[in-house]
Amino acid sequence: QSVLTQPPSVSGAPGQRVTISCTGSSSNIGAGYDVHWYQQLPGTAPKLLIYGNSNRPSGVPDRFSGSKSGTSASLAISGLQAEDEADYYCQSYDSSLSVLYVFGTGTKVTVL
Amino acid sequence: EVQLVESGGGLVKPGGSLRLSCAASGFTFSSYSMNWVRQAPGKGLEWVSSISSSSSYIYYADSVKGRFTISRDNAKNSLYLQMNSLRAEDTAVYYCARVGVGGSGAYYYYYMDVWGKGTTVTVSS
Numbered sequence: 742q743s744v745l746t747q748p749p750s751v752s753g754a755p756g757q758r759v760t761i762s763c764t765g766s767s768s769n770i771g772a773g774y775d776v777h778w779y780q781q782l783p784g785t786a787p788k789l790l791i792y793g794n795s796n797r798p799s800g801v802p803d804r805f806s807g808s809k810s811g812t813s814a815s816l817a818i819s820g821l822q823a824e825d826e827a828d829y830y831c832q833s834y835d836s837s838l839s840v841l842y843v844f845g846t847g848t849k850v851t852v853l
Numbered sequence: 854e855v856q857l858v859e860s861g862g863g864l865v866k867p868g869g870s871l872r873l874s875c876a877a878s879g880f881t882f883s884s885y886s887m888n889w890v891r892q893a894p895g896k897g898l899e900w901v902s903s904i905s906s907s908s909s910y911i912y913y914a915d916s917v918k919g920r921f922t923i924s925r926d927n928a929k930n931s932l933y934l935q936m937n938s939l940r941a942e943d944t945a946v947y948y949c950a951r952v953g954v955g956g957s958g959a960y961y962y963y964y965m966d967v968w969g970k971g972t973t974v975t976v977s978s
Contacts, residue, residue, distance in 0.1 A: 743897065775955070775962035779898070786948055786968040787890075787898065793955045793962060830898055832964065841912050841963070842888070842900035 744769060744835055745845035752851040758819040761848045763831030764812065769843060771812035774834040778807055778816045781828040790829070791816060818850070826852045855879040855967050857949050862972030869939050869976070875932040875949030875969055883907075883927035886952035888965055889934050891945035891974075899945075902934065903952070917943075939976045946971040 746764045753759040763776060770776060778791040789798050791807035794814065804825075806817045814833075818825055831845035861873040875887070889901040902923040903912045911923055922935040932949050953966035 773960075775964075777962075777964040779965075786970050787950075787965075788968065789953070789964060789966045792953060792964045792966070796955070798966065832898075834962070840900060840914060841903055842890075842965075844898040844900065847897040 743846050744838065744843055745831055745833060747829075747831060747845040747848045749846070750849045750851065752853055753818075753821045754853045755821055755823065757821050758817060759821055759850060760818075761816045761829050761831075761850070763814040763816070763833075763845045765814075765833065765835075766812055768837040769812075769833050769835040770809065770814055772836055774836075776807065776809055776814035777832045778805075779830045779832065781830065782824075783827065787830065821850075821852055823852050826850055855951075857951065857967055857969035859947065859949050859969045859972035862947065862974045864975045864977065865939055866978050867940060867976055870935070870937045871939065871974060873934040873936065873947055873949075873972060873974070875934075877930045877932065877951075880951070880967075882925075882930040886910075886963075887925060887932045888950045888952055889923060889932075890948045890950055890965070890968075891943075892948070892971075893942070893945045896945075901947070904932070936974070939974075941976050944974060944976050946973050 779787040780790045781787045794809040795807045835843045858876045904923045920938045924933045948971045949969045950965035951967040
């Protein structure tokens, strides 16, 4: 099982704001390691959404924002749209594991 | 256009072998570290292996160590994953991904900024 825990699902109506948490520990997020977020639309490959806690690659709408505090990180989606329905994964590094990249458990976002 | 295209997946019996390839285009392949990431059916993402730009540094997840071998050919802009002693639990979509780097000074962070579409590996008798 992953060391980064996410809620299995979140939902919201179009136009609403939803947030996805990514909870870690003192050996990963709490140790200061950066968090990155990926979006996986149904049947497609993951796509980088946020890197370095809060940076958006070019082409990613500013409706998506990331933050980090303590042992957790969050992804916020404001002005939720139907095309945002997807799985979202956080990713970081853990100093206690022999794993370079640790992914979160994943969150399914449903647009009502 | 920056692109990664995986190939080589298929159906293989337990204990068998398979070699995955990933063809890169649209960027200077030899300047980037590369990863393999897999996703079992209905499951989340799992990092499998990493290789640095010049193949000097190679890392594996414990779940594949001793069975999988990552390699690259910068002259051919290609990344490979040799998979031996395959098990049912290796069944997954395998993605190759380019490693992006951020930070400065004493601290750098790594993420995956370009992904291929994936190739499916099924291990079953």
